[in-house]
Every structure is written in structure tokens, then in C-alpha cells.
Amino acid sequence: MAREQEHACSVPRGGGWRPGARWAREDELGQVALPPVARQPAKHEIGRRDEAAANPFRAMPPDDGGRPAFLPELAREGPSRSKLGEESAPRITSTRNGSRIEIAAACPQAQALGLRPGMALAQARAQVVGLDIRPADPEGDRAHLASLAMALARRWTPTVAIEGDDTLFLDLTGVAHLHGGEARMTARLRRMLARLGYSARIAVADTPGAAWALAHFASHRPPGEGRGPESHAVSRLALDPGFRRGDGLVVAPGRHGPALAPLPVAALRVEATAIELLDRLGVKTIGQLAAMPRAPLVRRFGAALAARLEQASGRLPEPLHPVVPPDPIAIAQRFAEPISTADAIAHWLGTLVPRLVAALAEQGLGASRVELVAERVDGVPQRIRIGLARPSRDGVHLLRLLLRRIEQIEPGYGIDALTLHVRRALPLGPEPFTERLDEEAAPDIATLVDTLATRIGLDAMWRNRPVESDVPERSVARMDVLDPPERGGVRPRIDAVGQLVRSAALHPWHSEWPKPARLLRRPERLDHVIAELPDHAPRRFTWRGQPHRIVRADGPERIHGEWWKHVAEAAYVRDYFRVEDDAGRRYWLFRRGDGEHVETGDLSWYLHGVFG
Amino acid sequence: MADPAVLSQLREQLRAMETQGFRRRPSLPFGLGAIDSRLADGGLRLDALHEVAGGTSDMADDCAATLFLAGIAARAWGPVLWVVRRRDLFAPGVAQVGISHKRLIYAEAADDSELLAIMEEGLRHRGLGAVIGEAKRADMTATRRLQLAAEGGRTIALLLKRPAREGSDPIGMPSAAVTRWRVTSAPSTPLPVEGVGRPRWRLALARQKGGEGFEIEVEACDATGRCALPSAVADRKAVAGGSANRHAA
Numbered sequence: 001m002a003r004e005q006e007h008a009c010s011v012p013r014g015g016g017w018r019p020g021a022r023w024a025r026e027d028e029l030g031q032v033a034l035p036p037v038a039r040q041p042a043k044h045e046i047g048r049r050d051e052a053a054a055n056p057f058r059a060m061p062p063d064d065g066g067r068p069a070f071l072p073e074l075a076r077e078g079p080s081r082s083k084l085g086e087e088s089a090p091r092i093t094s095t096r097n098g099s100r101i102e103i104a105a106a107c108p109q110a111q112a113l114g115l116r117p118g119m120a121l122a123q124a125r126a127q128v129v130g131l132d133i134r135p136a137d138p139e140g141d142r143a144h145l146a147s148l149a150m151a152l153a154r155r156w157t158p159t160v161a162i163e164g165d166d167t168l169f170l171d172l173t174g175v176a177h178l179h180g181g182e183a184r185m186t187a188r189l190r191r192m193l194a195r196l197g198y199s200a201r202i203a204v205a206d207t208p209g210a211a212w213a214l215a216h217f218a219s220h221r222p223p224g225e226g227r228g229p230e231s232h233a234v235s236r237l238a239l240d241p242g243f244r245r246g247d248g249l250v251v252a253p254g255r256h257g258p259a260l261a262p263l264p265v266a267a268l269r270v271e272a273t274a275i276e277l278l279d280r281l282g283v284k285t286i287g288q289l290a291a292m293p294r295a296p297l298v299r300r301f302g303a304a305l306a307a308r309l310e311q312a313s314g315r316l317p318e319p320l321h322p323v324v325p326p327d328p329i330a331i332a333q334r335f336a337e338p339i340s341t342a343d344a345i346a347h348w349l350g351t352l353v354p355r356l357v358a359a360l361a362e363q364g365l366g367a368s369r370v371e372l373v374a375e376r377v378d379g380v381p382q383r384i385r386i387g388l389a390r391p392s393r394d395g396v397h398l399l400r401l402l403l404r405r406i407e408q409i410e411p412g413y414g415i416d417a418l419t420l421h422v423r424r425a426l427p428l429g430p431e432p433f434t435e436r437l438d439e440e441a442a443p444d445i446a447t448l449v450d451t452l453a454t455r456i457g458l459d460a461m462w463r464n465r466p467v468e469s470d471v472p473e474r475s476v477a478r479m480d481v482l483d484p485p486e487r488g489g490v491r492p493r494i495d496a497v498g499q500l501v502r503s504a505a506l507h508p509w510h511s512e513w514p515k516p517a518r519l520l521r522r523p524e525r526l527d528h529v530i531a532e533l534p535d536h537a538p539r540r541f542t543w544r545g546q547p548h549r550i551v552r553a554d555g556p557e558r559i560h561g562e563w564w565k566h567v568a569e570a571a572y573v574r575d576y577f578r579v580e581d582d583a584g585r586r587y588w589l590f591r592r593g594d595g596e597h598v599e600t601g602d603l604s605w606y607l608h609g610v611f612g
Numbered sequence: 613m614a615d616p617a618v619l620s621q622l623r624e625q626l627r628a629m630e631t632q633g634f635r636r637r638p639s640l641p642f643g644l645g646a647i648d649s650r651l652a653d654g655g656l657r658l659d660a661l662h663e664v665a666g667g668t669s670d671m672a673d674d675c676a677a678t679l680f681l682a683g684i685a686a687r688a689w690g691p692v693l694w695v696v697r698r699r700d701l702f703a704p705g706v707a708q709v710g711i712s713h714k715r716l717i718y719a720e721a722a723d724d725s726e727l728l729a730i731m732e733e734g735l736r737h738r739g740l741g742a743v744i745g746e747a748k749r750a751d752m753t754a755t756r757r758l759q760l761a762a763e764g765g766r767t768i769a770l771l772l773k774r775p776a777r778e779g780s781d782p783i784g785m786p787s788a789a790v791t792r793w794r795v796t797s798a799p800s801t802p803l804p805v806e807g808v809g810r811p812r813w814r815l816a817l818a819r820q821k822g823g824e825g826f827e828i829e830v831e832a833c834d835a836t837g838r839c840a841l842p843s844a845v846a847d848r849k850a851v852a853g854g855s856a857n858r859h860a861a
Binding site for chain 1: 672673678690699700702704706713716719721726733738766796798799808812832852
């Protein structure tokens, strides 16, 4: 009880608090006395608070109603969170369900505070202060799951199927012994997933249905009798990247019936209405359900429930739809006699590239990275990599890029084989015609970009982009050559305040104010400047040792420091002048400071640009 | 003086021999009679190399030459590839002579030979309206390569030549360029009030194929890349006979 009071009172201990003074200081105390992350649980949660704080990764109770969704973002940051300990706020993701915004998933820390998926976000905010709320990204989660499935199919077992939003089925038949048995494979798999930042619940059972049920609903304490013989006829493993830690659950062959019996009916992947009805009828567990006669069950609930039950117990088959990893495209040509001349390499490239293009066209792909491997007699492969700015299967273009690099191959004693590998490919469908037939199609710059990139690299090519800034150095930014050109911008809403101004937005580069053709990398200090204060252009100055006498001048154009970006610039002022000397040379000068206030600058003069 | 009809006929024959009978020679006129009438093609040939240099090694003249080139490229038809040696071009200033930032692609070359190679790639691509380079050394072979790459296409090749050494004349070297220009900044157009008027340049056509060189003073490029004749030339008071004509009219 004492502890409870201690938590309920938000005043720091020994902070000079007196009982009578609380009303007077409540506000500021309310601000300073909260814990740094404001993990303020509700009153009824206070008893659990210490438990929750002990370990942010504390396992949640297995029968914890809410099924943890698959959350790569959350899971990936697990390790850093464990280092930070309690410093990080509980994290949840939010999703919109109709008009209601609710929790999509919650990290273990948040679950320990009583937040459940499906809870209204407003309630969660009221319950826990300082929540870290992020928008849910179901598409991203599914993409992560698919890429994980692809990786598992390449490395662990040939048959991997995606089930729902958060589960993977791995068919272990004939595979487990390669990884040291089922138990060891489970542990390895878990370690591999932990390295990738996922936490997972793993169960091994004879049927997919049983594995699914055990992974989602069983309590994952190491089963006493679970370590059976390691050669199963059919054993499948359901992988649920959830939040459980600890070793996987391995059910011995033929023992999945008893293992399933105590699990709730929801573990059978049946509709919610059926579960609710069964619940009302008093059927809570799979064991009770399995004991019932099938015929009335089918008449009452339809065939789906019985089918799921039989599939879980193994009396009905449940085929998987495995993901198929795409085969990488590689076109090889071996030679009876080693070749060593550039002409021969060029000739064989001329035959390889059309085959590569045909293989790409068959799969509807365009190559964006291609590697040519020339295998030498002495076993030192020569590699040439070309990159394409846009995916392409234009044989002429690819061949031109490859031929240009032939001179980088050192043939040595001769080349045994040439292989073209597609290192990265993207879908490339049919391209639409240009919208208008009466004007010429815009030329495609991508081929030029590829050609130049093989010579000077993509970093040495750029376009300029206007930036809204009056400081000349900051008014230009670089962008990629092949950035899609922006289209008109975002259309403002009909009731937006900006709609009241009918005129078009000003271009960031004011076309009316003359700007120099070249800008010095950094402004150069001028010597021997004679100028009238506060706002006259100089009469004469010396730049790079050469004196200039000013005949005409325009200015000043006053540019203030961008205090909204850098506080240090708050008082900073540049006065720009466009001046012309007696020989007709035009320069862009500026003076630091406005000539009246000392804090705006030291009145030194600089040359910043030269006009044409 | 030879008969101009015969001369032009001879020119046609020569051209037919030089370019395997390819006749259509689109050119880019300045829109100023005083210049176009004195250029052999009635303007700058689109499928050819043109060299421009600053009149002196001063940076102001270099910038004048830069803007002269930019103005020509702005009046060409498509995207522009600008091969630079250093990154000191100020994009808002270049945009003020009519090259929108969406049209302009920059490439940075490490040395002159790489610069010329990039220019050649750009010319052979045929999808660009203009290719601009800034080189110090470009000898007869290099410029001939550029000229050959430009022929048959519609991409105008523009080379900004800088003096290789202090005091050397960049235009004086032998070159295969069709026209070679020298641009010097001149005092701007006087205004009735304080301030800097429209800039002026002294344009000198040092050499051209099939024509004579000349010098002229023009007003610098406007927002569409067009030069203008100074009012003292274009709108001058008719000294002799002009007033009489006006009176008569």
C-alpha cells in the first residue's frame, strides 16, 4: 500500500513538498514530476507497474486474448530498445477502422500497460501518457513477410508458404536433418530471425493446422516429452513472428492430438461467428470439439469447421501454396578453345546479349544491373559490371555499354567462358505511346545517362532544382538526372486559405532581378573599398589585385539571415549591389551589415558573383 | 568581284561533296539582320561545332561568353547537356537567359579529354538540343571529332574555350569549328536614371567557314536568349535623308 501511494503521488521525494502547499504547486509539479517517458498506468494497473518496468521484453501471458500482429518495424528495433531499457516510450501502431482509429499492434511494453490491439486510440492515449504512436503499414508488413518467406525458401527449406498476415509455414519434410534435427533447427531459425530483428513463435507439428494452433495459442514452455525422434513422416513448422521468446515448441510425431486438445477453439482458424456460437454452447477447447459427433456439427456449422478440425488432426490434407523464388537469369557460353582477343569477346557478346534479351523478355523484366564474368584459364574471373539508369532490355544499348568496357578485361592466358548475369532486374511492361501524336516524342535521356555513367559515374551528373531561399548559395539544390519532373504540384483543397490568393505562386528564382552567371565558391574579400554609408555602392575596390572604378551601380538588395533555419543568422544582413566598372565589367558585390547597426555585420565587402 | 550567283552555286557543290549529298542544313538564326546576313548559313548551323571565347582572360568576359552560349542553347530545341570543369555556374543566372532548369543537365569532367569525350557522346545521342563544353585545350583532332559527331544530327555543339595559358589566345589555335566567336563585355545601355542598364557585349566573329569575320556590339541576351542591336544602331535618328523621308510621309 505504501508503494502504491508512492506511485500515486507525483511529487519527487525530498523535493521540499509540504502537504499544505500541494494545491499551489500542482501545475508545475504535474509537469516536472512525471517520469521521463510518462509511463503513467491507470490506477488499477499500478500493482503491475513494477513488473512491467522490470523488463520491457517480459513475455506477455500466453493466453492473452489479443494476437500479436506481425510488425517488422517494431520488431526490428527490439535490440536497441533493450539497451535503452526504460528510456523508450511504449510504442503502438494505429490504423483506421471505419470512423474509428484503433491500435493495430502494441509492443510488449505497451501490452504490459494494458494496451491491446483493437482498442480505441483515444482510450490508449488517455490510459498511457507519452505513447509513441506510428501509423500502421500493412502493405509494408506483407512485403517484409514475403521477402522473409523468399529468403527462407532459398536458404532453409524449399517449401515456404505465407498464411495470413503474420504466419509462415515451412515444410520440414526431409529437411530437418540438414540443420541438426528439428529442435536445433528451430533454435537456429530463431537466432537467424533475431539477427534480422524479428522475434518469432515457432511450433513444429505434423500438420499445418496443428502447427498454426500451437504457434499462436500454446504456452511456449519447453515441453517435457516434446523431443521425440527426429525423423518425422510429415512434420511442418508454423512460424509466427510474434513476440514470444524461448525455444520453439516441437511436438512429437502423432502426439499433436493431445497437444491440441487444451487449446481454445479459435486456434482452428474458423470464423468468429462459429467461435462465438461454440462458446455459447459451452464448447471451449478443441478437445471438447473433437469429441463431438461430426454429422450434427456439419449440419449446424457447415463443412468449414469440421474440415479445419480434420485438417488439424491430419485426417484431411491441407495443401500449401509455396512461394517460388525466381531463378536468376544467367546466360553462359563456354569455349572449346580459350579466346583472348577483344574481337572474339565482342563477337561472343554479340551472341550472348540477344539471348539475354530474350530471357528477360520471357519474364517481362528489364535489367538494371548486368555483370559480365569472363572465366580465365587460370581461374581468375574478370568481372565487368554495368548499371542502367532505367530497367531496359534494349539489346543494342546493352551491347554498346558492354563493348565499351571490353578493354578492362585482362584475358591473361585466355578466357574459357563468358557469362552474363542479371544482378538486378525490375518489371518492364509495354510502354504507352506519347499522349500526343502531332508532336515529336520527347527524346529518352536514359540511354545517354547510362553511357555517361559508365564513363564518369552517376555522381558527376546532376540537374539543378530551385530552392526557396534568398541566400544565393542556398537557392539551388542538386537532384538526380532522371528524377521524374514534377507535375504542377499538389492541388490545394477547395477551402484552403491559400485559394484566396489567385495569382500564381512566385518562382523561387526571381526572374526580374538580375543574377550573375557564375557564383564564386565562397565570397572573396575586397580590398581598398571606398563606399558611402549606409546604402551606397562602392566607388572603387580592388579584387584579386586589380583595381576597379565603379561607374554605375544598382542596389542594395538586402538579404537577411535565415533565422528560421539557423539561430546564429538572426541579425545577419547582406546588402547586394550590382556594379559596373569603367571597362563594362559587371560584378555582384555585397556588404556585411546594413551600415547602421553593428550587430548585423562588420561592414566588410565581398565579391560573390560575376555577370555576363 | 565574282558573280554572287556563281559563288553560291559553287558553295552548294562544295557542300554536296563534303556531306555526301546531305542537303538540309537547319540553322539557328539570331534574328538580327546585321548578324545573320553576314553568316554563311544565315545563322548558326545546328549540326556543327561553334567555339566561343572571352575577349580577355578576365572572368567578366568569361561570363559574357557563358551567357552568349547559354542564349544560343536556350533558342535550340531540346534538353541541354552542359559539361563543366568546375561547379561555379549559377543556375538562376543561366535560367535568366531562357534555359529552364528542367532542360539543363550538368556533367562534370575531370579533364579536357574526358570533357570532349562526354560532349561527343552527347552529340551522338541525337536526343539533345545543345551540348556545351568548357575546355582549355581542344586541338584540331578533338574539334574535328566533335564536328563529325555533330554532323547529321540536330544537336548544336558549343565549346567555350578558355586560354590554356595566361595571355594565350584561345581562338587562335587551329580548329574545325564552323564559327569562332569572341565576346567581350561592354558598358551597359545608359539609363536616364542611376543604375545599370541592359548589358552589352562586343561580339567579334573571328573566323567562319565560308564567310568573313566581323565585329558588332549587341545588347546581351534577354529572358528568351535573344540578343538585340543597341538602339544607337537600330533606332538611330536618320541623319541623312531620314528626316526628309519622314517629312515627305
